[in-house]
Amino acid sequence: MTVAVDERFVGDLPRTDAERAAASIPADATVLVSGFGSVGYPKAVPLALAADERERALTVVSGGSVGEEIDVTLVEAGAIARRYPFQATPQARAAINDRTIAFSDRNVSTVGDDVQYGRLATPDVAVVEAVAVGEDWLIPSTSIGQTPAFVEAAPALIVEVNRTQPLALQAVHDVYRPEAPPARQPIPLTEPDERIGDAKIRFDPEKLTAVVETSRPDSTYSFREPTDDDRALAAQFGAFLADELRRNPAFEQSVPLQFGVGSIGNALMGELVELEFDDREVIYFGEVIQDGLLDMLDAGALRCASATTLALTEEGQRRFFDGIDRYADDVVLRPTDVSNDAGLINRFGVVGVNSAIEVDIYGHANSTNVRGSRMINGIGGSGDFNRNALVSVCALPSTLDDGSLSRIVPMTFHVDHTEHDLDVVVTEQGVADLRGCSPVERAERIIDECAHPSVRPRLREYLDAASASGGHIPHDLQRAVDWLDQ
Amino acid sequence: MTVAVDERFVGDLPRTDAERAAASIPADATVLVSGFGSVGYPKAVPLALAADERERALTVVSGGSVGEEIDVTLVEAGAIARRYPFQATPQARAAINDRTIAFSDRNVSTVGDDVQYGRLATPDVAVVEAVAVGEDWLIPSTSIGQTPAFVEAAPALIVEVNRTQPLALQAVHDVYRPEAPPARQPIPLTEPDERIGDAKIRFDPEKLTAVVETSRPDSTYSFREPTDDDRALAAQFGAFLADELRRNPAFEQSVPLQFGVGSIGNALMGELVELEFDDREVIYFGEVIQDGLLDMLDAGALRCASATTLALTEEGQRRFFDGIDRYADDVVLRPTDVSNDAGLINRFGVVGVNSAIEVDIYGHANSTNVRGSRMINGIGGSGDFNRNALVSVCALPSTLDDGSLSRIVPMTFHVDHTEHDLDVVVTEQGVADLRGCSPVERAERIIDECAHPSVRPRLREYLDAASASGGHIPHDLQRAVDWLDQ
Numbered sequence: 001m002t003v004a005v006d007e008r009f010v011g012d013l014p015r016t017d018a019e020r021a022a023a024s025i026p027a028d029a030t031v032l033v034s035g036f037g038s039v040g041y042p043k044a045v046p047l048a049l050a051a052d053e054r055e056r057a058l059t060v061v062s063g064g065s066v067g068e069e070i071d072v073t074l075v076e077a078g079a080i081a082r083r084y085p086f087q088a089t090p091q092a093r094a095a096i097n098d099r100t101i102a103f104s105d106r107n108v109s110t111v112g113d114d115v116q117y118g119r120l121a122t123p124d125v126a127v128v129e130a131v132a133v134g135e136d137w138l139i140p141s142t143s144i145g146q147t148p149a150f151v152e153a154a155p156a157l158i159v160e161v162n163r164t165q166p167l168a169l170q171a172v173h174d175v176y177r178p179e180a181p182p183a184r185q186p187i188p189l190t191e192p193d194e195r196i197g198d199a200k201i202r203f204d205p206e207k208l209t210a211v212v213e214t215s216r217p218d219s220t221y222s223f224r225e226p227t228d229d230d231r232a233l234a235a236q237f238g239a240f241l242a243d244e245l246r247r248n249p250a251f252e253q254s255v256p257l258q259f260g261v262g263s264i265g266n267a268l269m270g271e272l273v274e275l276e277f278d279d280r281e282v283i284y285f286g287e288v289i290q291d292g293l294l295d296m297l298d299a300g301a302l303r304c305a306s307a308t309t310l311a312l313t314e315e316g317q318r319r320f321f322d323g324i325d326r327y328a329d330d331v332v333l334r335p336t337d338v339s340n341d342a343g344l345i346n347r348f349g350v351v352g353v354n355s356a357i358e359v360d361i362y363g364h365a366n367s368t369n370v371r372g373s374r375m376i377n378g379i380g381g382s383g384d385f386n387r388n389a390l391v392s393v394c395a396l397p398s399t400l401d402d403g404s405l406s407r408i409v410p411m412t413f414h415v416d417h418t419e420h421d422l423d424v425v426v427t428e429q430g431v432a433d434l435r436g437c438s439p440v441e442r443a444e445r446i447i448d449e450c451a452h453p454s455v456r457p458r459l460r461e462y463l464d465a466a467s468a469s470g471g472h473i474p475h476d477l478q479r480a481v482d483w484l485d486q
Numbered sequence: 487m488t489v490a491v492d493e494r495f496v497g498d499l500p501r502t503d504a505e506r507a508a509a510s511i512p513a514d515a516t517v518l519v520s521g522f523g524s525v526g527y528p529k530a531v532p533l534a535l536a537a538d539e540r541e542r543a544l545t546v547v548s549g550g551s552v553g554e555e556i557d558v559t560l561v562e563a564g565a566i567a568r569r570y571p572f573q574a575t576p577q578a579r580a581a582i583n584d585r586t587i588a589f590s591d592r593n594v595s596t597v598g599d600d601v602q603y604g605r606l607a608t609p610d611v612a613v614v615e616a617v618a619v620g621e622d623w624l625i626p627s628t629s630i631g632q633t634p635a636f637v638e639a640a641p642a643l644i645v646e647v648n649r650t651q652p653l654a655l656q657a658v659h660d661v662y663r664p665e666a667p668p669a670r671q672p673i674p675l676t677e678p679d680e681r682i683g684d685a686k687i688r689f690d691p692e693k694l695t696a697v698v699e700t701s702r703p704d705s706t707y708s709f710r711e712p713t714d715d716d717r718a719l720a721a722q723f724g725a726f727l728a729d730e731l732r733r734n735p736a737f738e739q740s741v742p743l744q745f746g747v748g749s750i751g752n753a754l755m756g757e758l759v760e761l762e763f764d765d766r767e768v769i770y771f772g773e774v775i776q777d778g779l780l781d782m783l784d785a786g787a788l789r790c791a792s793a794t795t796l797a798l799t800e801e802g803q804r805r806f807f808d809g810i811d812r813y814a815d816d817v818v819l820r821p822t823d824v825s826n827d828a829g830l831i832n833r834f835g836v837v838g839v840n841s842a843i844e845v846d847i848y849g850h851a852n853s854t855n856v857r858g859s860r861m862i863n864g865i866g867g868s869g870d871f872n873r874n875a876l877v878s879v880c881a882l883p884s885t886l887d888d889g890s891l892s893r894i895v896p897m898t899f900h901v902d903h904t905e906h907d908l909d910v911v912v913t914e915q916g917v918a919d920l921r922g923c924s925p926v927e928r929a930e931r932i933i934d935e936c937a938h939p940s941v942r943p944r945l946r947e948y949l950d951a952a953s954a955s956g957g958h959i960p961h962d963l964q965r966a967v968d969w970l971d972q
Contacts, residue, residue: 084922096958102924103958107906110832117736117835117876118909120922181736181835181876182769186672250603250667283668342874343829346596349603349667364901372897373957379906387873388828390603390667411858413963415850415901420593420865423604435605436570438588471859472582472589477899477970481963 004199005170008161010134013211021127021158021210022048027056028081029124032115032150036064036108036336037261037288037311038088038221040143042127042160043069044214050077057081059121063145063336064108064287064309064380065089067219075101084120085111086378096375103375105368108287109340109384112149117180125209126154128201131167133159133211137200140173140333141165142218142317143309148177148201148335157207163215166321170199171328172310176338187341192256192285192348193304193332220314223291226267229397232428233264234271237353237395240424240431242275250349250390251280254303258286258345258385260354261311264395266292268353273299285348287339287381289331291316297330304330308339340381345388352389354382355396356417358407359425359450361443361459362473363434365394365417371484372413379416386417391424398427398452406455408446410462411480419473425450439473458486490685491656494647496620499697507613507644507696508534513542514567515610518601518636522550522594522822523747523774523797524574524707526629528613528646529555530700536563543567545607549631549822550594550773550795550866553705561587570606571597572864582861589861591854594773595826595870598635603666611695612640614687617653619645619697623686626659626819627651628704628803629795634663634687634821643693649701652807656685657814658796662824673827678742678771678834679790679818706800709777712753715883718914719750720757723839723881726910726917728761736835736876737766740789744772744831744871746840747797750881752778754839759785771834773825773867775817777802783816790816794825826867831874838875840868841882842903844893845911845936847929847945848959849920851880851903857970858899865902872903877910884913884938894937896948897966905959911936925959944972 009015022045025031035041041062046069049056059082060070071089074080078100083092085106095101106114114120128147130138138159140147151157176197178184188196226234245251255277259265269292272282284293284305291313296302310333312320320327338344345352356365357376367382369375386392394417396407408427419439425432430449434442440463447459462483466474495501508531511517521527527548532555535542545568546556557575560566564586569578571592581587592600600606614633616624624645626633637643662683664670674682712720731737741763745751755778758768770779770791777799782788796819798806806813824830831838842851843862853868855861872878880903882893894913905925911918916935920928926949933945948969952960 082922082924097956099924099926099953099956099958102927104922104924105906113832113876114921117734118921119734119919178833181833182740182742183676184833184835185676186674186829186833188672190669190671248603248605254668256668341829342832343672343827346599346828347664347667347670347672349670369957369959371957372961372963373952373955373959375958379904383904383906390599411899413897413961414959416904416906418865418869418902418904420591420869420902433605435600436568436590436607438568438585438590440585441588466859467585469859470583470585471855471857472585472861473855473859473900475858475899477858477967481967484963 005132005139006167008132012135013133014208015211018044018048018212021045021212022052024209025049025125027054030059030121032123032126032154033060033062033066033070034128034140034145034147035062035066036143036145037309038065038067039218039309039311040129040141041066041070042129043216044160044212045127045158046070046074049079050074061115061121063111086380088377093375105378107379107383108336108381112146112337116149116153123154125156125158126150127158129160129162131165131169133161136205137202139170139199140201141169144173144175144333144335145308146336148175149337151201151203152177155207156209157203158210160212160214164217166324168324172331172333173199174332174334175199175201177335178337187338187344189344192283192306220317221311222313223263223266229428230264230267233395233397233426234267236428236431237268237426238271238275240426244391245280254281254283256283256285256348256350258350258352260382261288261290262355264355266290268395269293269296272296273301285350287336294319297327306332306334306339308334308336340384342388345385349390350385351391352385353393353395354386356394358409358412359394359396360409360412361446361463362439363419363422363442364412364415365422366412366414367416369414383416386421392422393424393426394422395426398429398450406452408451408455408459410483411475491618491625492653494618498621499619500694501697504530504534504698507531507698508538510695511535511611513540516545516607518609518612518640519546519548519552519556520614520626520631520633521548521552522629522631523795524551524553525704525795525797526615526627527552527556528615529702530646530698531613531644532556532560535565536560547601547607549597572866574863579861591864593865593869594822594867598632598823602635602639609640611642611644612636613644615646615648617651617655619647622691623688625656625685626687627655630659630819630821631794632822634661635823637687637689638663641693642695643689644696646698646700650703652810654810658817658819659685660818660820661685661687663821664823673824673830675830678769678792706803707797708799709749709752715914716750716753719881719883719912720753722914722917723754723912724757724761726912730877731766740767740769742769742771742834742836744836744838746868747774747776748841750841752776754881755779755782758782759787771836773822780805783813792818792820792825794820794822826870828874831871835876836871837877838871839879839881840872842880844895844898845880845882846895846898847932847949848925849905849908849928850898850901851908852898852900853902855900869902872907878908879910879912880908881912884915884936892938892941894932894941894945896969897961
């Protein structure tokens with residue numbers, strides 16, 4: 001592996017401390033931050049923003065989830081008035097549900113475009129973590145996210161160079177930012193592991209207002225150990241996939257997979273190590289590299305992995321950093337507008353596997369708002385993959401953890417993924433292949449194959465009662481509402 | 487204009503009559519038919535299928551809507567058991583809502599892939615209308631739809647050559663079928679009016695089992711005259727667009743527009759003739775050419791139009807056929823997997839304008855199922871554009887025609903377009919720009935700007951009552967259900 005850049009600070013830079021950099025940010029600024037999958041986000045400047053005495057009402061826009069320095073400390077300091085497009089901390093969630101933070105939940109693929117061309121927000125400054133910086137370039141750290149678009153969009157740029165992030169991370173980056181529409185060219189990626197850019201994000205040197213040094217590590221993900229249900233679900237998915245590979249001509253030579261972030265995604269990746277792929281190449285084209293993918297790479301079960309972030313646990317991050325020379329041959333990080341690009345997901349024919357809070361008997365999924373109202377994290381990239389994958393799989397346990405509540409419901413009162421997009425539902429109970437099915441046929445399959453056996457009679461009763469009144473998608477709305485309080 | 491093919495029948499062809507061709511189709515066959523926007527579909531063979539005495543349970547898959555020979559006559563003959571992905575006749579609608587036809591409502595962009603790689607259906611035969619046919623090619627008529635994918639996917643092919651469709655239609659066709667994933671290359675279209683294919687759809691000559699001749703015209707669309715509300719809505723949209731053009735850097739040089747099929751779309755196109763675009767080029771990159779676009783072309787208000795169908799009225803079709811040499815310079819028809827391609831809609835930065843049955847105060851749109859249950863037509867291409875457009879506009883009258891029912895509701899009980907996708911709502915009352923807004927801010931804008939004044943107090947009351955219980959998207963589900971019966 002060639003490391004082209006071997007210094008953290010190159011050239012004449014406006015170096016300062018985090019406090020001074022933070023003081024330069026107006027109280028009501030729109031701040032675009034690096035970060036995705038809870039890593040690669042700025043840490044020192046957000047902490048300095050939280051620590052000073054000033055009243056603030058910031059708009060904070062990230063690529064995806066960021067760590068506790070922003071979505072805990074800065075939230076608790078009351079400094080965030082608006083937040084886009086995703087978060088994953090109890091503190092940010094509480095503020096969003098109290099509506100003290102105005103949150104807009106967006107598909108992560110297009111947040112860069114939303115900022116540059118979509119009037120989501122008018123940026124004042126980008127605050128970006130890097131492993132190295134020069135006068136007109138920076139090299140991102142553990143995630144790329146929407147940093148290239150953010151750096152382009154913002155009139156001012158603050159760079160945090162983080163010494164705990166290895167300089168060698170430059171070897172995994174492939175930075176390519178699509179041009180502005182309407183002259184945007186096709187993204188020239190024809191293989192998931194191809195490189196079409198370089199490790200550096202370039203910027204107008206006039207923008208660089210501050211360079212700050214830090215040694216604070218990412219607040220990495222932690223996942224629970226797989227439960228019996230997770231393992232059963234993974235085995236059901238494995239059986240479905242084996243069957244699909246045999247039948248689908250698109251997967252004759254290779255299969256590109258994507259798994260949503262989380263404990264279930266991690267468990268699914270674990271299952272794949274066991275699966276018989278015959279001579280097919282297995283490829284990961286998704287948004288997050290999780291620990292399970294490292295297992296697959298180590299086992300030789302995966303040819304390559306393309307994503308936008310190293311969403312690893314603390315242990316996974318150590319493992320990756322220690323083996324970075326080896327992993328960099330097979331792992332590529334891209335901007336989210338490439339990793340999650342609709343056109344690329346379509347062209348590669350991805351099998352997308354994402355979870356949800358609940359799915360209804362007709363195949364609509366709610367992945368964001370409990371009872372239609374209370375935000376969990378946000379849609380993240382699940383919509384990008386469910387919508388554009390060749391095969392879209394919704395994988396979820398049939399019940400909530402304690403088994404008392406069914407995740408298969410008559411109607412979801414918030415819909416993130418429509419009946420037009422979901423192809424297959426998998427729970428620990430079984431697999432419902434919805435392709436080509438009418439709504440009632442879908443309901444029969446989902447109830448019979450995916451619901452927990454203890455709930456099937458009640459779901460059947462709903463379907464029968466609703467069907468009595470006719471209609472393409474039979475519903476009894478009063479019963480659907482009453483279901484929530486049973 | 488060069489007409490390369492000047493004969494209807496070229497070479498040694500298996501010519502026969504419609505009855506014999508129909509008799510060759512098994513009773514439970516899966517039949518892929520050409521057609522989109524109610525034109526360019528086969529007519530003689532479906533009528534022959536309906537006329538003979540045989541019991542049939544066909545699966546009929548089209549690109550989009552087809553005319554009465556299929557979705558009226560064949561439906562009334564009880565010959566259709568399954569139907570994908572869209573229909574627009576009262577008879578098909580009734581059978582779908584009675585569930586005597588099993589219907590699956592799909593995004594039209596991917597129906598070709600759904601058939602070839604998605605296990606939507608296993609095709610037995612494609613029945614395709616053409617203006618001319620050879621031993622291994624055909625030239626489509628008034629729509630392209632998913633015909634290239636269908637011809638590729640089906641093991642047998644019946645071609646209907648329709649003498650009422652001008653041979654000169656070959657001049658508007660640009661046939662390009664993306665390769666199979668994972669080796670699918672980027673679609674090399676960089677300008678909406680560029681040609682990247684040719685007029686012919688090629689096929690394996692072994693597949694061609696019958697060639698039938700007909701002179702039966704399309705059952706074309708008819709639109710109501712624009713109402714006062716349509717005109718008011720169009721004026722509101724025009725004002726929004728003029729403002730957006732000034733503010734959005736993506737539209738400095740040109741603006742690519744798309745309008746959904748229907749009377750509202752037609753009225754909106756009428757409005758654009760009046761609009762001041764300064765020196766910007768106006769481009770249409772959508773799925774349907776409607777009469778309003780011909781007005782724009784004739785007025786010099788439009789540089790070019792790319793679509794998958796000539797969804798014209800009878801009069802519009804006559805006008806187009808009479809002026810085809812002139813129109814062919816500026817009009818291109820493409821397969822739906824190109825016209826509605828997610829990657830192209832994103833790259834061109836389209837302003838997509840589509841209607842809906844109803845929209846809720848938080849920006850979710852229902853465009854298919856009344857009360858969550860009763861199918862109208864299907865999602866069509868509205869999801870392709872709403873999801874991938876740079877600016878997604880939902881344009882609808884604030885009330886149903888007689889004014890007694892509000893189309894702005896507390897909650898839609900079917901969601902086709904999520905809060906993550908819709909950017910702007912326009913009614914005859916005004917414009918709600920939802921970008922960057924939290925759900926409650928969206929509700930305030932939609933109620934204040936878009937709802938009919940007579941309904942605003944009740945919607946406000948809903949929002950206030952729901953807000954009392956907290957949550958990111960405040961809802962009171964019981965009130966939302968009760969709203970339906972008020």
